[in-house]
Amino acid sequence: MKKLVGAAQTSQTLSLAAMEEASRLGLREADIEHLFLALVISDQTAGRALRSMGINLDVARRAVEEQHEAQLALLGVDASFPGAGRIVFHETGGYEWSKRAYDLIARSGGKNKNGDAAAVLRELVAEPSGLITGILHRLGTTSDALLEGLTQIDELDEQTAPTAARAKGSVSGSTETFVPAPVEEVWEFLADPTHIHKWEMSVGSIDHSGQDAVLGMVWQGHAPTRRPDGKPVKVRPEFRRRSVELVQTHRPDRIAWRFTYPDTSRSRPILTEFILAATAGGTQITITTSWFRYSGWRRLVGLPLRPAQKFLVWITLFQTGSAISRAFR
Amino acid sequence: MESSQIATVAADTSDPRAGLRAVASLRLLADTLELRQVEAALRAGMKWQDIADALGVSRQAAHKKHAKRVDPTIPILRRNA
Numbered sequence: 069m070k071k072l073v074g075a076a077q078t079s080q081t082l083s084l085a086a087m088e089e090a091s092r093l094g095l096r097e098a099d100i101e102h103l104f105l106a107l108v109i110s111d112q113t114a115g116r117a118l119r120s121m122g123i124n125l126d127v128a129r130r131a132v133e134e135q136h137e138a139q140l141a142l143l144g145v146d147a148s149f150p151g152a153g154r155i156v157f158h159e160t161g162g163y164e165w166s167k168r169a170y171d172l173i174a175r176s177g178g179k180n181k182n183g184d185a186a187a188v189l190r191e192l193v194a195e196p197s198g199l200i201t202g203i204l205h206r207l208g209t210t211s212d213a214l215l216e217g218l219t220q221i222d223e224l225d226e227q228t229a230p231t232a233a234r235a236k237g238s239v240s241g242s243t244e245t246f247v248p249a250p251v252e253e254v255w256e257f258l259a260d261p262t263h264i265h266k267w268e269m270s271v272g273s274i275d276h277s278g279q280d281a282v283l284g285m286v287w288q289g290h291a292p293t294r295r296p297d298g299k300p301v302k303v304r305p306e307f308r309r310r311s312v313e314l315v316q317t318h319r320p321d322r323i324a325w326r327f328t329y330p331d332t333s334r335s336r337p338i339l340t341e342f343i344l345a346a347t348a349g350g351t352q353i354t355i356t357t358s359w360f361r362y363s364g365w366r367r368l369v370g371l372p373l374r375p376a377q378k379f380l381v382w383i384t385l386f387q388t389g390s391a392i393s394r395a396f397r
Numbered sequence: 398m399e400s401s402q403i404a405t406v407a408a409d410t411s412d413p414r415a416g417l418r419a420v421a422s423l424r425l426l427a428d429t430l431e432l433r434q435v436e437a438a439l440r441a442g443m444k445w446q447d448i449a450d451a452l453g454v455s456r457q458a459a460h461k462k463h464a465k466r467v468d469p470t471i472p473i474l475r476r477n478a
Contacts, residue, residue, distance in 0.1 A: 076422065083454055093429065094433055094434065095425070095428060095429055096466040097428070099425075116408060135421075135422075136422040136425060136426075137416075139418055139419035139421075139422035139423075140422050140423060141424065142415055142416065143416065143419045143420065143422075143423060144418045145423060145426075147426060149425075149426060149429060149435065150429060150430070156468075159468075159469070159470075160466070160467075160469060161465050161469065162463075162464075162465030162466035196417060197421070198414065198415075198418055199418060199421070202418075284443070297469045297470075298469055299469075299471045319467075323464045358410065
């Protein structure tokens with residue numbers, strides 16, 4: 069079961085990153101080169117192995133582009149791909165995997181394979197078209213060197229990630245995400261209330277008078293009125309206003325925000341905590357979200373819904389994590 | 398590159414494996430350009446039928462391939478779309 073959940077989460081994370089990469093190139097089908105780029109920014113050992121070999125996102129994107137252009141030149145076609153734009157995945161639709169990329173991810177979770185990003189990377193470097201080999205060659209490495217680096221990192225990976233302290237009676241969920249930017253820059257981003265709407269989906273805008281963020285300060289947020297793709301969102305009146313309080317700040321590695329709905333007594337405050345750590349090629353963020361459980365009959369009613377709740381927490385954390393990462397790509 | 402040179406290189410089939418991979422890149426370029434042109438056509442107010450005619454495919458085929466993929470903020474004429 070654990071493997072199944074892990075493999076599902078890995079494939080979800082890689083799919084999003086790969087499709088985001090495809091989206092900035094004006095494509096709606098993610099193929100193996102986009103999967104490669106997704107692995108470069110993976111928070112798992114596969115990403116660390118690639119980045120510790122000097123393969124960061126910018127370098128990898130350039131190698132993919134150059135590989136395609138060199139191949140076009142080989143055919144005698146003197147054309148270049150349109151310049152890449154920003155990521156528009158969340159504003160557009162119709163995305164899918166290419167057949168070969170889809171099959172490759174499915175194989176990485178097969179028998180005797182654990183479906184994590186490292187398993188996907190192992191499958192990827194063995195893909196038969198030669199495209200990935202060509203890209204790796206451009207990056208000054210080979211499949212074998214990469215696999216060796218991966219094995220070394222896997223062996224070293226005994227350390228456990230820091231986690232936020234958990235209060236008794238609270239529900240919490242935690243996720244890891246990689247951001248291709250230095251810790252200090254990521255901290256600045258997370259500590260700025262005017263950026264909250266970029267990573268917290270329930271906030272569309274924040275009233276901000278330009279003051280510096282200090283501990284205990286509260287801002288008023290408003291629910292988004294439109295989805296990223298432009299469609300209107302219906303929000304019940306009591307959930308339209310949101311208070312956001314800065315409850316913990318420790319430059320450059322910790323920051324926490326508390327979200328409440330001031331117009332309803334039925335909702336509990338939610339704490340979102342970020343722990344930042346430098347890692348190869350950027351920052352590893354541990355995001356923890358927690359809130360206090362209801363007591364009494366509401367708790368009993370909620371019991372059968374726990375698995376659904378767990379999934380929902382993961383989805384929310386996943387969206388927050390990927391939105392932060394996207395802001396730096 | 399001179400046009401005569403293009404023809405020489407393009408006709409080079411001495412390494413078919415590399416040549417085939419290159420064709421896949423060409424297809425990727427065509428896909429990228431196709432979506433951009435379809436979006437530009439819709440922005441210019443063209444109907445799906447006109448787009449399909451220009452692409453040389455049926456209206457259904459053009460719509461099926463692109464309707465979900467195009468920028469959703471483009472106002473698309475629904476009638477006879």
